[in-house]
Amino acid sequence: xxxxxxxxxxxxxxxxxxxxxxxxxxxxxxxxxxxxxxxxxxxxxxxxxxxxxxxxxxxxxxxxxxxxxxxxxxxxxxxxxxxxxxxxxxxxxxxxxxxxxxxxxxxxxxxxxxxxxxxxxxxxxxxxxxxxxxxxxxxxxxxxxxxxxxxxxxxxxxxxxxxxxxxxxxxxxxxxxxxxxxxxxxxxxxxxxxxxxxxxxxxxxxxxxxxxxxxxxxx
Ligand code: CA
Numbered sequence: 001x002x003x004x005x006x007x008x009x010x011x012x013x014x015x016x017x018x019x020x021x022x023x024x025x026x027x028x029x030x031x032x033x034x035x036x037x038x039x040x041x042x043x044x045x046x047x048x049x050x051x052x053x054x055x056x057x058x059x060x061x062x063x064x065x066x067x068x069x070x071x072x073x074x075x076x077x078x079x080x081x082x083x084x085x086x087x088x089x090x091x092x093x094x095x096x097x098x099x100x101x102x103x104x105x106x107x108x109x110x111x112x113x114x115x116x117x118x119x120x121x122x123x124x125x126x127x128x129x130x131x132x133x134x135x136x137x138x139x140x141x142x143x144x145x146x147x148x149x150x151x152x153x154x155x156x157x158x159x160x161x162x163x164x165x166x167x168x169x170x171x172x173x174x175x176x177x178x179x180x181x182x183x184x185x186x187x188x189x190x191x192x193x194x195x196x197x198x199x200x201x202x203x204x205x206x207x208x209x210x211x212x213x214x215x216x217x218x219x
Contacts (some may be wrong), residue, residue, distance in 0.1 A: 001116060001159055002026040006036040007078065008054050016049060019105045020112075024139055024155055028181040033057025041069035044176035046119075046160075047112045050095070052080045052086045060089045067094040074115035075162050076108065083145065113137060116144040120163040129165035130218040132201060134158075143201055150200065153178070157193050160208070161216040170213035 007013040013029055019029045021172050027044070029105045030036035033054045037079045040048055040062065048066075052059035063075055077098040078088040087098050096115050099108055113136045117127065127134045131144045141148040141158060150158065156178045161169060175185040194214060 001156065001163075002028070002044065002180070003112065004028050004030065004036070004040055004043070004045040004048040004050075004073075006030045006033075006040075006048065006059065007051045008032060009051075015105065016108070019109060020049075023031045023109045023113075024152060024159070024184075026156065026178055026180045033059070033062045036062045037065040039181075040066040040073065041071050043181065044173070045073045046116045046177060048073055048075045049078065049112065050075050051107065052075075052083075052090055053080060060086070060093045063090065063093040063095060072119075074112075074119045076112055076115060078103070078108075109119070110137060116163065122163070127162050127165075128218075129162050129216055130205070132162060132205065132216075132218075135164045148200055150197075154193055154197055154200075157218075158197055158201075159203070161214070165218050168209055168213050170217045173213070 003020050005013060005016045005020065005027060007016055008031050008118060013031060017027050017029050023161065028039060030039050033056050034076045037057065050063060059077060074096045075094065077095040079086045079090065079098050079100050081100045090098060095147045097111050099111060109134050117136060125137060127136065141150060141155065157174060160174060160177045171187050171190055175190060179185050206219055207217055209215060
């Protein structure tokens, strides 16, 4: 999963980026509204954490720009305590949830994961695809209830695939959701990860559709 963090306070932005990376996300950061408006409208993010109090083009204007550009990504707004007007404006502009500052970092990550899960159409906290299950909160994957040992990158790829099990995912789509901005998106290394995942979860669970991509099957 890939997250966009928009926060102009450098220390808080660094904390958010570090915490989301630690939680397994590919993370891009933006410190001003112009940059954020462009990134959220043009790149593929699974969630955005958006500070409403940005200098210049504020978070609500950024969010309005995303929605006007057709970007449907889930958005968790960061607002000042008691700033009811900001919260109302954020929701009207298309925010999905908010937390007030100062916040407890695990809560931000919990809410972000919940938004991602709901956006992918999963109502329960755990995501199941046949014998394969994933608990996003704990970051755990199991096969027939036995924990799988995955590298961070394998977990990121499988996490995206299990959220979208049954759907054909092109290599481009998967790449967009597992690599950070500025990282060379190498289909070769993605193929290597898919091969390793097949070895760990059973080759028959990841179907290759020639010229179209991969599909995780709920078997
Ligand atoms: Ca701010």
